[in-house]
Amino acid sequence: MQLAADQLPIDADTVPEDVISLRNGLHKLAGSAGTFGFTDLGLQARKLEQVAKNCISQNYLDPASRQRLVRGIHALPHWLFDIDDEQPSERIVSPLTEPLSRSKLIAILETDKMLLAATSQTLNSFGYQTQGFTTFKTLREALKQTLPDALVVAVGQKGIDRAGLDYLAGLQSQLESPLPLIVISEDDNFADQIQAVRAGAQGFFTRPVDLPALENRLEGCFNSLQNEPFRVLIVDDDLDLARRFEAVLSSAGMLAEVVIEPTQLLQQLAHFTPEVVLMDVNMPEYSGPELAQVIRLNDDWLRVPILYISAETDATRQMQALMKAGDDFITKPISDNALLTTVYSRAQRARRVSHALARDSLTGLLKHADIKEQVAIEMERAARMRRPASVAMIDIDHFKSVNDQHGHAVGDNVIRALANLLRQRLRKIDRLGRYGGEEFLAVLPDCDAADAKAILDEIRSAFHDLYFTGAAGSSFQCSFSAGISACNQQSAWQIVEPLEKADAHLYKAKKDGRNRVVA
Numbered sequence: 001m002q003l004a005a006d007q008l009p010i011d012a013d014t015v016p017e018d019v020i021s022l023r024n025g026l027h028k029l030a031g032s033a034g035t036f037g038f039t040d041l042g043l044q045a046r047k048l049e050q051v052a053k054n055c056i057s058q059n060y061l062d063p064a065s066r067q068r069l070v071r072g073i074h075a076l077p078h079w080l081f082d083i084d085d086e087q088p089s090e091r092i093v094s095p096l097t098e099p100l101s102r103s104k105l106i107a108i109l110e111t112d113k114m115l116l117a118a119t120s121q122t123l124n125s126f127g128y129q130t131q132g133f134t135t136f137k138t139l140r141e142a143l144k145q146t147l148p149d150a151l152v153v154a155v156g157q158k159g160i161d162r163a164g165l166d167y168l169a170g171l172q173s174q175l176e177s178p179l180p181l182i183v184i185s186e187d188d189n190f191a192d193q194i195q196a197v198r199a200g201a202q203g204f205f206t207r208p209v210d211l212p213a214l215e216n217r218l219e220g221c222f223n224s225l226q227n228e229p230f231r232v233l234i235v236d237d238d239l240d241l242a243r244r245f246e247a248v249l250s251s252a253g254m255l256a257e258v259v260i261e262p263t264q265l266l267q268q269l270a271h272f273t274p275e276v277v278l279m280d281v282n283m284p285e286y287s288g289p290e291l292a293q294v295i296r297l298n299d300d301w302l303r304v305p306i307l308y309i310s311a312e313t314d315a316t317r318q319m320q321a322l323m324k325a326g327d328d329f330i331t332k333p334i335s336d337n338a339l340l341t342t343v344y345s346r347a348q349r350a351r352r353v354s355h356a357l358a359r360d361s362l363t364g365l366l367k368h369a370d371i372k373e374q375v376a377i378e379m380e381r382a383a384r385m386r387r388p389a390s391v392a393m394i395d396i397d398h399f400k401s402v403n404d405q406h407g408h409a410v411g412d413n414v415i416r417a418l419a420n421l422l423r424q425r426l427r428k429i430d431r432l433g434r435y436g437g438e439e440f441l442a443v444l445p446d447c448d449a450a451d452a453k454a455i456l457d458e459i460r461s462a463f464h465d466l467y468f469t470g471a472a473g474s475s476f477q478c479s480f481s482a483g484i485s486a487c488n489q490q491s492a493w494q495i496v497e498p499l500e501k502a503d504a505h506l507y508k509a510k511k512d513g514r515n516r517v518v519a
C-alpha cells in the first residue's frame, strides 16, 4: 500500500485505479486489524478509507487528499505497535459443545431393591451406566465425591424427603449447568411436583413407573442435538483473518473450514455440509453477495444461514447485500466472544430447524425419504471403497394388538422406546430412520452380515426384556423382527436393491415365528 500511495499522481483529473485498490486494502485492514487486537490501526485505516472513498465518489484526486493518503498510509505501521491489550487477552468462552463418547452415568435413588434393580437394568439396556442407592444418606455422600450426569430419585416414604429435595436444589444452584433430575413419586400430588420443580426436576413419574418413558425423558434432557460440533464454513480472501476465525471457532469445539478458492465453494459445501456460512463481502474476483446468491440457487442449502462478515457499517449497503442473499451482518472488527456467540446461536437454530424438518416428530429419527437417501449414499460409498455395509429393516411384532389392547398413546411409547434403544446401541456412523409406522431402517457402514446380525440380535434381546406399562397399569413386553441385507468386500460393487433384500429377509423372520433376525 505504501508503494501504491507513493505512486499516486499529483492532482489527477480522474481517480486512478490505484485509489480504488488502496480503498479496498484500507477497507480490509479496517475490518481485520481490530479483530486481531489492533484497534487503533483499524480506526486509522477506516479514516483513510473514507478519504479514498470521497475521492472516488468525486472522481477527482485532489492534492490534499493525496497527501493525507500518502502520509496516513506511511504512518500505519506506527499503529501496529499500539496493540490493544484488552482484546487478545479476552477469555474465549468455554467450549460450547461437549464431547459425547463415554456413556452417561445415572445415579438412582430407590429404596425398594427390586425396583432399583429393574430401573438399573432398563437404563443399562439403553446404554447408560448406573449407580444405585437405597438411602438418601449414601447418595449424598456419593454426590460429594463425584457428580453423575443425571439423577433419578424416588420421593416420599420410599425415598428422599422434602429436606433431601432442598439439598438437591442447593446443589443444583452451585452448578454451572444443573444436572438433569427425574423424580419418581407415589402419586401425582401437587406438593411433590412443585418441590420437584424447585429442585430442578425435568421429569416427574408416578408409580408404577413406565421405565422406557423415563428413559425417553432422560434422553430428552441430554438433548443429543448439542453433542455434535457445529460446522462453519468461512469464505474470506484474507487468509490470515479466515485462519483467525477458524482458530477461534475451533477453540470452542466447532468444526471450521476455510474456502480459499471461491470456485471450489459448491464442492466444499457438498463435502463439508456446513450449518453456517461466514462470508466476506468484498473480495477481489467475486463479491460475497454474488457467492451467497450462488449458494441460494440450490435449495439444498436453504436451511444454512449465510452471515456476512464485513467492515461495512452503512445500513443501506448492508440492506442491498441482504436483499440479494444472505441473512445477517457481523461487523468487523469483532471480538472472539461476539463471533462465537453469534455463530453459536445461528448454528443452534439452523440445526433445530433442520432437525425439525428432516426428523420424525415421534422418534427424532430421520424420516422415510431421508433414511432412504442415506442408505443409497452409504451403499454407494461401500461400493466405491470396496468396504462391507449392511442394511437392516426392523418391524415391531404384533404391534396392532398393542394399540388395540393399550391404546395408541401406549403404542407410541413402544415405538419411541425402540427408537431410543436403536439410537443408543448403534454406532455414531450408523444411520437410522423411521421407515413407516412401526418399521425402522438402519444402514451400518463397515459392518458385514454376521456383525450386523449379532448387533441386531443383542438389541432384539434388550428390547424384549423391556416392560411397558399398558392399560390400567398392566405391564407387557414386545418384540421385533429384522431382516438384513449386506455386501462384503468382494460383493460390494454387485449389490442391488438392498432394501428389497432386507424386506424379503424381514418377511422371512415374520413367517418363521417373529422375534428373530434373518440375515
Ligand SMILES: Nc1nc2c(ncn2[C@@H]2O[C@H](COP(=O)(O)OP(=O)(O)OP(=O)(O)O)[C@@H](O)[C@H]2O)c(=O)[nH]1
Pocket (backbone or CB within 6 Å): 362, 395, 396, 397, 398, 399, 400, 401, 403, 407, 408, 409, 410, 411, 412, 415, 436, 437, 438, 510, 514
Ligand atoms: N401407536 C401407533 N401405531 C401406529 C403408528 N403407525 C402405525 N401404527 C399401527 O401399527 C400397526 C401395524 O400393524 P400391522 O402392519 O398389521 O402389523 P403388526 O400388527 O405389527 O403385525 P406383524 O408386523 O405381522 O407382526 C397398525 O395397527 C397401525 O395403525 C404410530 O405412529 N403410532
